Amino acid sequence: xxxxxxxxxxxxxxxxxxVTDQPSTWSRLIKNPGVVIGGLLLALIVSLVPAAPLIxxxxxxxxSPRNRNKAPxxxxxxxxxxxxxxxxxxxxxxxxxxxxxxxxxxxxxxVSLVVGISVAAIAVSLxxxxxxxxxxxxxVDTIVMRxxxxxxxxxxxxxxxxxxxLSGATLLTVIMAIVIPxxxxxxxxxxxxxxxxxxxxxxxxxxxxxxxxxxILWRHVLxxxxxxxxxxxxxxxxSAILLEAILSFLGVGVPxxxxxxxxxxxxxxxxxxxxxxxxxxxxxxxTLTVLAINMLGDGLRDTIDPRMSKEI
Numbered sequence: 001x002x003x004x005x006x007x008x009x010x011x012x013x014x015x016x017x018x019v020t021d022q023p024s025t026w027s028r029l030i031k032n033p034g035v036v037i038g039g040l041l042l043a044l045i046v047s048l049v050p051a052a053p054l055i056x057x058x059x060x061x062x063x064s065p066r067n068r069n070k071a072p073x074x075x076x077x078x079x080x081x082x083x084x085x086x087x088x089x090x091x092x093x094x095x096x097x098x099x100x101x102x103x104x105x106x107x108x109x110x111v112s113l114v115v116g117i118s119v120a121a122i123a124v125s126l127x128x129x130x131x132x133x134x135x136x137x138x139x140v141d142t143i144v145m146r147x148x149x150x151x152x153x154x155x156x157x158x159x160x161x162x163x164x165x166l167s168g169a170t171l172l173t174v175i176m177a178i179v180i181p182x183x184x185x186x187x188x189x190x191x192x193x194x195x196x197x198x199x200x201x202x203x204x205x206x207x208x209x210x211x212x213x214x215x216i217l218w219r220h221v222l223x224x225x226x227x228x229x230x231x232x233x234x235x236x237x238x239s240a241i242l243l244e245a246i247l248s249f250l251g252v253g254v255p256x257x258x259x260x261x262x263x264x265x266x267x268x269x270x271x272x273x274x275x276x277x278x279x280x281x282x283x284x285x286x287t288l289t290v291l292a293i294n295m296l297g298d299g300l301r302d303t304i305d306p307r308m309s310k311e312i
Contacts, residue, residue: 038298052110056103068096071093072101092277096278107259109289111254112262119175123182124232152181160177160243163180165252169254174253174254189229190225193221234294241290245286
């Protein structure tokens with residue numbers, strides 16, 4: 001009797017120890033090098049947005065013809081509001097209009113990050129709603145997915161250029177022009193999850209007892225889509241930042257008077273072979289930002305998604 005009880009207690013203790021030893025999601029996140037490196041690098045770049053006025057006192061739109069195309073490290077001459085001249089080190093040089101490249105790159109991070117975050121939030125929200133409806137209601141699925149397939153058949157850059165050309169180049173229209181090509185990708189992810197969840201026994205049981213559809217979607221279906229959507233949102237954010245830079249570089253993005261990384265590179269391409277710093281520095285910031293977001297997305301996918309998770 002005693003031996004059997006001891007065996008039962010030992011088995012229960014071993015099971016408790018095994019459950020306790022399983023690493024939590026947070027511990028697996030901080031052990032993932034992609035999440036740590038990408039998160040820290042992205043946090044550093046995002047911190048430039050509110051700290052821009054503290055990092056540099058120069059106006060990114062201030063034109064100084066006498067300081068045109070100066071090399072990095074050159075001391076530029078500026079005037080304050082009272083007309084007094086003072087020298088400022090142009091850490092990244094100046095462009096063809098004498099504007100400080102460092103100030104333009106720092107302030108350009110604001111627009112680029114706003115575009116990326118806004119596009120990700122809007123595309124995920126709309127794609128989630130459409131995907132839930134298309135995946136749960138079979139009669140809607142065929143119509144919605146044919147529309148999504150039609151949008152995905154058009155290259156994202158061409159569709160964005162067409163939409164901006166029709167509606168005019170403003171920050172809002174650029175965001176919406178990038179959102180529309182991204183929605184079908186979110187819809188397909190959500191729809192595939194809903195189709196599989198809808199066949200689960202607990203969902204069928206909820207339907208059989210007359211549970212309202214809205215409650216089933218909210219309690220049983222929606223929670224299963226959150227982890228994949230978080231991962232998808234990070235990739236959309238990086239893609240949106242890159243697409244906005246491409247549109248601005250082609251001259252159909254944000255108005256040129258607004259400093260963005262794409263606009264800075266577009267305005268420096270004419271003299272790129274002679275003064276490469278006008279394109280090199282914004283290009284480095286653009287590359288690091290997209291790289292950090294993609295590393296973070298890969299790490300989140302490996303950690304959060306049960307199908308991709310692995311012991312780290």
